[in-house]
Amino acid sequence: MVDQTTIKTSKEDRHSKDPVEPGPVTVLAREQLAPNLQLLTVRAPIIASKIQPGQFVIVRADEYAERIPLTVADWDREKGSVSCVFMQVGTSTYKLGKLKSGDALSTFAGPLGKPLELDRWGTVVVAGGCYGIGSIYPVARALKERGNRVISLIEGRSKFLLYWLDRLESASDKVLVSTRDRSIGRNRDGPAAIKDLLDSGEHIDRLIAIGCTFMMYQMAEATRPFAIKTIVSLNPIMIDGTGMCGACRVSVAGQTKFACVDGPDFDGHQVDWKLLLSRRKAYLGPETDSGER
């Protein structure tokens, strides 16, 4: 029997909230998946009812916090919940990492960005690192539903930084793990795993990579010689996430694009990685200042 309290609220209910506040988005759970990697689950029925793989939300922990984009890792349309995995790197993510069940978030807006293009391509490798291990889970699931052979490829510095292997196994035909210290898996990193796959005679029709900028860059470089279509989910600095500020501009095939509305997914072989890496570092000084106060 379905629990009546968890059924998606009707449209009437959704808008009939307090006249000034739309009703805070509350935290259902927050847990540490690995050191510095946190899973945050919130109640956000409208977003849960709409979100598609590849999309993101803009989150603000409290009234003083930055607006930051987080890719979603999972959702439950019935329960009206949305989950994100994030790495604690600066002030804003540190604040998110301190939230407890029942706490309210100041902002949780979305779903933003274009949904990831999904089709039946054949064999698709979904590569995830860091927070991206969480983000590739719904991608793998959706690709599998469409009849693809899905190979999930996750990487980290060491075994203790990996998570959700069980979930990925349920959504993939094969899960490959690579760790820098070889604490688990055959390969040191994703590119080596790709090379192994190809050497073993596996044909790859497409690769989708989500994770830190450097990891996505490496994956794009690994597939370039083999002309394997490679889609990356870019993660530049954003403010509004709706195309208003232009902070997230990236250069793709020589053209300036806004990652928030034109992306976040782009052809990894066309991305100007040097520019993206430098723009992501724009506030490293101030970010440290704000964390130390």
Add this chain to the structure above:
Amino acid sequence: MSKKPKQIIPKKTPMPEQPPAERIKNYNEVPYGYTPEQAIAEAKRCLECARPLCVEGCPVNINIPAFLKLVAEGDFRGAINIIKETNALPAVSGRVCPQEEQCEGKCALSKRFESVAVGRLERFAADWEASQGTPPIPDLPPPTGKKVAVVGSGPAGITVAADLVRKGHHVSIFEALHEPGGVLVYGIPEFRLPKAIVRREVEYVCRLGAKLVKDFVVGAAETVDELLEEYDAVFLGTGAGLPWFLNIPGENLNGVYSANEYLTRANLMKAYRFPEYDTPIARGKHVATVGGGNVAMDSARTALRLGAEESIIVYRRSHEEMPARAEEIHHAEQEGIRFELLTTPVAFHADSNNWVKEIECIRNQLGEPDASGRRRPVPIKDSNFRIPVDVVVLAIGQSPNPLIPKTTPDLKTAKDGVVIIDNETGKTSKKGVFAGGDVATGGATVILAMGQGKKAAKAIDEYLKTRQW
């Protein structure tokens, strides 16, 4: 009844303001506003023309002579009531309207002397009312049972919402950001329009019964068609939020901002109070702002307040063609902003950290007038030179955000994504959907957005009654 000819006082009563050297170190509002005595003296300068042209010059046709007369008599309550008959946001328009092109530009005095300071008096009346405590809620008609979704809580949306709740309709305002007010909160700086004023106006509309839903991105969380399943009409007041860039080399270097980003960081995210607030902003020592409009003045003056030693406006035409309000240019000049006029950037150059270090520019001379009626800048060959900078702000214009047009296939748009409307009613190409403000003009003034909001509210009320499209 014979009228004694009035003695002409040639100059406006000066409005006290923070001295430039002091105000560039803080974010507080620049002018202090009139005292009651100053307001009465200024209002008495009105010639009480038989045919007052000032009213025609006002996009929302405020009965200016009537409110000036009441101010002159010391009846400030009466004055604000007259203004509010046609203008829902007088504390805002009194501060940000380009009065010299509107009411004050038409004032009979302005031909030979300084016009009556209508804007300052409008601001005075609104501030006086606010100082009297929370305004009472007027009697509202019984609910009509009709529901309207207003998308965007900027000047157009607030105006529409205020007018429609007063007609007894249910209004929900959807705002994509976490603070209501649109450009009034993310764009216009605190020192020009204190945010407490915007909050007060939005709260008033909510007290009248409108519902505000923040952090709700229409076009993403729900499409316009989905809103129409629940609401009888939709008003799009989503502004012009898509910033333009110059498309020249080096534009994506660190330190090069769109004005939208620079001002959003400083205003909405309160980066000027970093690290109390978490959002950082580059505090350049040498900041150049490209453009000659109000947004450019706001950016250049914000840079000073963020600690710039030198803040430069780079504008491709001459002083005369600058589209900013006269008062903004005046304030910028007072504060020591340097103007590099007849100058167009052609490239940005980086330091070794991929941070902007110089703007390469070319000098222009003025040619024939272009489509805007202003003289066109013509580049002078081989006049290239470089300006050393560490922050650049591009304030060269913006167009409507494509998010809603893209997700609403039958909503017709023109060049640059401007939503096509009927100018008298705000009706779009889609039944039940109205629009107004910058989304329909491509970028104009706060008061024009409010004027279009007025017309749209009237047409929406009519449509809810008749269902005639």
